[in-house]
Amino acid sequence: MGLLFLNFVSFAGGQSSANxxxxxxxxxxxxxxxxxxxxxSSANxxDVASHRxxxxxxxxVENATQPFRPSSWLPRxxxxxxxxxxxxxxxxxxxxxTLSVAANRKSVGKAWRAFLNDxxxxxxxxxxxxxxGITPYLLLYGSxxxxxxxxxxxxxxxxxRETFNNLPFFFxxxxxAAIIFLSKHLMLNMAxxxxxxxxxxxxxxxxxxxxxxxxxxxxxxxNFMLAFATGEYKEFLLFWTLGLIVIFYLYRSFRxxxxxxxxxxxxxxxxxLYLCAxxxxxxxxxxxxxxxxxx
Numbered sequence: 001m002g003l004l005f006l007n008f009v010s011f012a013g014g015q016s017s018a019n020x021x022x023x024x025x026x027x028x029x030x031x032x033x034x035x036x037x038x039x040x041s042s043a044n045x046x047d048v049a050s051h052r053x054x055x056x057x058x059x060x061v062e063n064a065t066q067p068f069r070p071s072s073w074l075p076r077x078x079x080x081x082x083x084x085x086x087x088x089x090x091x092x093x094x095x096x097x098t099l100s101v102a103a104n105r106k107s108v109g110k111a112w113r114a115f116l117n118d119x120x121x122x123x124x125x126x127x128x129x130x131x132x133g134i135t136p137y138l139l140l141y142g143s144x145x146x147x148x149x150x151x152x153x154x155x156x157x158x159x160x161r162e163t164f165n166n167l168p169f170f171f172x173x174x175x176x177a178a179i180i181f182l183s184k185h186l187m188l189n190m191a192x193x194x195x196x197x198x199x200x201x202x203x204x205x206x207x208x209x210x211x212x213x214x215x216x217x218x219x220x221x222x223n224f225m226l227a228f229a230t231g232e233y234k235e236f237l238l239f240w241t242l243g244l245i246v247i248f249y250l251y252r253s254f255r256x257x258x259x260x261x262x263x264x265x266x267x268x269x270x271x272x273l274y275l276c277a278x279x280x281x282x283x284x285x286x287x288x289x290x291x292x293x294x295x
Contacts, residue, residue, distance in 0.1 A: 078162060078163065078165070078166065079161055079162050079165045079166075080165065080166045080167070081165045081166050081167055081170065083227075083228065085167075086227050087227070087228075089150070089170070090150070090223060090224055090227060093143070093146045093147060093150060093220070093223075094220060096142070096143055096146065097140075097143035097146075097147075097216070097217075097220060099139075100136070100139035100140050100142065100143050101140070103135075103136055103139055104135075104136035107136035107137060107140065108140070108217075110123070110124045110127070111124065111137065111140065111210050111213045111214055112214065114207075114210045115210055115211060115214045118255070118258065121203075121206070121207060121210065121255075124206075124210065125202075125203065125206045128206065137209055137210070137213060138209075140213035140216060140217075141209055141212055141213055141216070143216050143220075144212045144213055144215060144216025144219070145174075145177050145178050145181060145216075146174065146216075147216045147219040147220055147223055148177040148181070148216070148219065149170075149173045149174035149175075149176070149177035149178070150170075150173070150174075150219075150223050151219055151222075151223055151226075151241075152173040152176065152177055153169065153170050153173040153174075154223060154226045154227055154238075155238065156169070156173070158226070158234055158235065158238055180282070181212065184208070184278065184282075185205060185208070187278055188201050188204065188205050188208075188278075189201070189205070191274070192205075200259050200260065203259055204256055204259050204260075207252070207255060207256055207259070208252070211248065211249075211251075211252045211255075214248075215245070215248050218244070218248075219241075222237070222241045222244075225237055226238060226241065253279075
């Protein structure tokens with residue numbers, strides 16, 4: 001036993017002080033290679049480096065992201081559209097509206113009666129069956145789209161005349177008005193094809209056409225006044241016109257609620273889903289984009 005103990009002691013004394021199980025090629029040569037540590041004679045393999053945020057987090061911390069600019073692609077050609085050119089455009093729109101009214105004067109009276117009560121709406125819808133019957137209302141609807149696009153252009157012109165008072169932006173407003181209102185009719189027709197509500201959808205679709213035809217007739221004189229008003233009266237007239245449009249649409253919502261009354265008892269969720277997705281969400285989206293652009 002004594003010889004075995006002496007042999008073990010001599011063998012252990014011949015080893016170096018280094019740990020034979022260390023993976024030296026994976027350890028730093030000095031502690032200075034580890035952040036936050038001072039240089040020492042030997043590195044501790046159990047030292048933990050101080051936390052460093054990854055590259056993506058550093059970008060977020062520095063807030064280097066670009067702000068959302070929804071109108072960065074819009075044409076900015078400055079104040080290049082003169083008042084004389086604007087008057088000419090309004091005169092062309094007024095001429096087209098006059099021709100649409102002269103094509104069938106009785107359609108204007110029928111549209112007004114349909115705007116006032118449900119009986120007038122029923123009579124107008126019955127007489128508007130077919131391409132010939134609906135054509136006068138489509139002409140009035142076309143004049144409404146022109147006036148709606150002009151109204152959108154004049155709103156931006158009042159607050160950002162030095163940037164967006166140009167002809168390319170005017171055509172963009174016209175296209176935007178057509179896309180917004182025609183897409184609504186497309187969605188209504190799709191709902192009528194997919195669900196068993198075709199009769200009610202046709203009536204609501206015609207109600208929207210009637211209200212927009214009447215609103216187009218009201219917008220024409222206000223567009224003239226907004227285009228050439230000066231001073232504080234311009235903004236006052238603008239908000240007064242917006243209030244009138246809100247009253248129009250509130251009245252239309254009241255009238256359209258009668259069409260959907262029988263669906264509220266059994267399909268409240270679907271009706272609420274339609275109301276939020278088609279009626280409320282687009283308006284909120286437009287207001288949000290306008291607020292972002294204003295800031």
